[in-house]
Amino acid sequence: MKLEDIPVVAGFVGDGNYKYIVADVGLRKEKRTIIRLVCCPADQNPAHHIEHRRIGYRLMDEIPAPIDVDILGGGMFGKSGECAIIAAPAPGLGREPDPDLTVRLLSEAFPGCRIEKQLGYDE
Numbered sequence: 001m002k003l004e005d006i007p008v009v010a011g012f013v014g015d016g017n018y019k020y021i022v023a024d025v026g027l028r029k030e031k032r033t034i035i036r037l038v039c040c041p042a043d044q045n046p047a048h049h050i051e052h053r054r055i056g057y058r059l060m061d062e063i064p065a066p067i068d069v070d071i072l073g074g075g076m077f078g079k080s081g082e083c084a085i086i087a088a089p090a091p092g093l094g095r096e097p098d099p100d101l102t103v104r105l106l107s108e109a110f111p112g113c114r115i116e117k118q119l120g121y122d123e
Helices: 054-061 099-109
Strands: 015-028 028-039 068-080 082-088 114-117
Touching: 015 054, 015 099, 028 054, 028 099, 054 068, 082 099, 099 114
Parallel strands: 082 114
Antiparallel strands: 015 028, 015 068, 068 082
16 A cells, blocks of 8 residues: 555545544655544434544554554544534544644545634644
């Protein structure tokens, strides 16, 4: 597998609420930042939603050696129609170091959708 074969954003199945992680994947001196989303169904008890760390473990299982995976952080992503927001840093992982990059990558994945950071997310 080559880095360019790894989708930048994956896991989106339709409008709703998601947990997401941001990770760097690398091979030798090449590096690529990617996002993985997992849906949090509204009709499911939030206590049963997947933990952010498990999303990272799934990603590590998905990416074969010798590609390195470095989980940078994550949070919540909500999308409804042409509007979306990133919010709530991931418990145990924290907020990714560059939320503006996350917004840019999500904007590229969802052309025409306005992606915003929740007020105070950068703090």
